[in-house]
Amino acid sequence: MKRLFLIAVPWFAFVLTGVALAADATLEIPTGTMTLEAPEDAEYKATLSPVNFPHSLHFSYSCQACHHNWDGNGPIKSCGTSGCHENFWAPKPGQADVSETSIKSMTGAFHQVCRDCHRNEADQQKAAGSKRIVTGPVACAGCHPDPHSDVENSDKTLSVPLGILTIEAPEGVEATRNPVGFPHGLHFQYACKDCHHDWDGESEIEACTSCHSETEPSGTRNIKDEANQMYYLAAFHNACVTCHRDTDKKQREAMAQGKIKKADLPKTAPVNCNGCHSSS
Ligand code: HEC
Ligand code: HEC
Ligand code: HEC
Ligand code: HEC
Ligand code: HEC
Ligand code: HEC
Ligand code: HEC
Secondary structure, three states, X not given: OHHHHHOOOHHHHHHHHOEEOOOOOEEEEEOOEEEEOOOHHHOOOOOOOOEEEEHHHHOOOOHHHOOOOOOOOOOXXXXXXXXXXXXXXXXXXXXXXXXXXXXXXXXXXXXXXXXXXXXXXXXXXXXXXXOOOOOOOOOHHHHOOOOOXXXXXXXXXXXXXXXXXXXXXXXXXXXXXXOEEEXXXXXXXXXXXXXXXXXXXXXXXXXXXXXXXXXXXXXXXXXXXXXHOOEHHHHHHXXXXXXXXXXXXXXXXXXXXXXXXXXXXXXXXXXXXXHHOOOO
């Protein structure tokens, strides 16, 4: 069924959507597999196989699960950037500059991030009673196979608009509200698939309205009505407003507990009509 919606020529999708991608910048995300290995200037001779890392298999997580310092707008720095995990291997005791010891070596960071998550996923899925455990390798040879892996840096990338996307009512709808300025990157603390729920992590991303293309409710006006799933307004309001109400509720709950500092409160997002359909 879903495949039926997949036909959309770019310009056509653009007109149909009414999404003006007036984003000021885009981010190129490498999709496919990348090979992680010691940088050439690491002064370290690798003993094991370099690690083939299927980047896009991991896009069901928030980008910040790994790029934990990223603000959702600027460029993404490589893990080994100066001032970050720039030591490939932990310095020998006594050789470390004290100011650097608090930052993990690159190998330490990778082992902690990669292996711990694979292990936790397996534990959680087992605890939840799943029959098929979907996770990555925990054993050394799962990441460092013998014979060694070939270097396999895929050059495929996907362009992602940053900045504010303007979402307008589709062609044929007589809009009663102002278009919505949607700060895309502010939402990258969530997994891409929370919104682009049909995305496989590699292909081009389709506009919501290439599937949710109905411009009128079928039958009832209730956006929770299943018959309205393909009505574009139901899709947007159900996606956007539901989560924003949730964030509002979380903040109110946190405030009710009293002790929390203002800066540590969960972020809120607009729930009022004008918060999204700005009046100016
Ligand atoms: C499971 C961990 C993980 C997740 C989740 C993840 N990445 Fe990555 N990403 C990496 C690793 C590891 C690299 C390689 C970094 C390096 O070379 O230092 C990388 C590299 C990148 C690069 C290239 C950076 C450079 O060095 O030029 C970009 C851009 C990027 N990721 C974007 C994203 C975006 C956007 C998301 C969310 C959709 C995401 N990543 C999710 C682990 C992850
Ligand atoms: C936040 C959790 C998480 C993190 C962090 C993470 N992974 Fe994974 N990884 C997974 C899950 C879940 C899968 C299984 C995905 C699937 O099959 O759909 C997976 C799959 C893999 C696979 C593919 C296994 C296969 O059968 O093809 C490899 C290799 C892998 N991860 C390596 C890494 C490396 C290297 C890192 C660190 C740079 C890393 N992962 C970080 C959760 C994680
Ligand atoms: C989930 C993937 C993963 C698992 C499992 C894993 N590693 Fe690694 N390991 C990496 C990554 C990523 C790097 C950094 C890139 C590189 O050098 O290959 C690394 C680097 C290393 C290095 C430094 C590079 C070299 O080849 O000398 C050693 C040594 C190492 N790992 C040993 C181990 C041992 C021993 C185990 C099992 C106890 C293990 N690793 C399990 C991902 C993993
Ligand atoms: C979290 C953001 C958000 C909030 C809050 C929100 N909307 Fe929307 N709304 C959207 C998006 C996105 C669209 C689809 C783009 C468009 O048509 O402007 C939309 C579309 C509409 C449309 C159809 C298009 C039009 O202009 O006639 C109406 C009507 C509408 N919203 C009314 C409301 C009303 C009334 C409220 C307050 C009760 C509200 N919205 C609150 C995001 C929001
Ligand atoms: C909170 C919801 C949300 C999240 C999270 C989100 N997006 Fe989007 N994205 C949208 C909306 C809404 C649009 C506007 C276009 C549309 O109508 O589909 C969009 C547009 C896009 C487009 C342009 C599509 C086109 O029509 O050309 C790309 C590419 C994209 N997003 C990639 C991503 C990636 C990659 C991530 C994860 C880093 C991500 N998005 C996270 C909601 C989201
Ligand atoms: C490739 C087609 C396709 C694309 C692209 C798509 N959807 Fe959907 N969406 C569907 C289908 C089919 C369903 C109903 C069954 C399901 O959940 O998969 C659905 C269900 C939903 C639902 C739950 C039903 C409801 O009304 O509450 C929401 C919310 C939603 N989509 C929002 C979005 C948003 C927002 C985007 C863009 C960021 C988007 N969808 C992109 C096909 C798509
Ligand atoms: C999964 C949860 C989630 C979804 C889905 C979501 N948002 Fe948000 N939104 C947030 C959070 C959290 C913030 C506050 C982020 C921050 O301040 O860092 C936010 C902030 C905003 C803001 C205010 C930005 C500002 O400058 O204060 C707007 C406007 C907005 N979202 C519109 C939308 C629209 C339109 C959609 C649907 C296309 C949407 N959001 C979907 C969680 C969500």
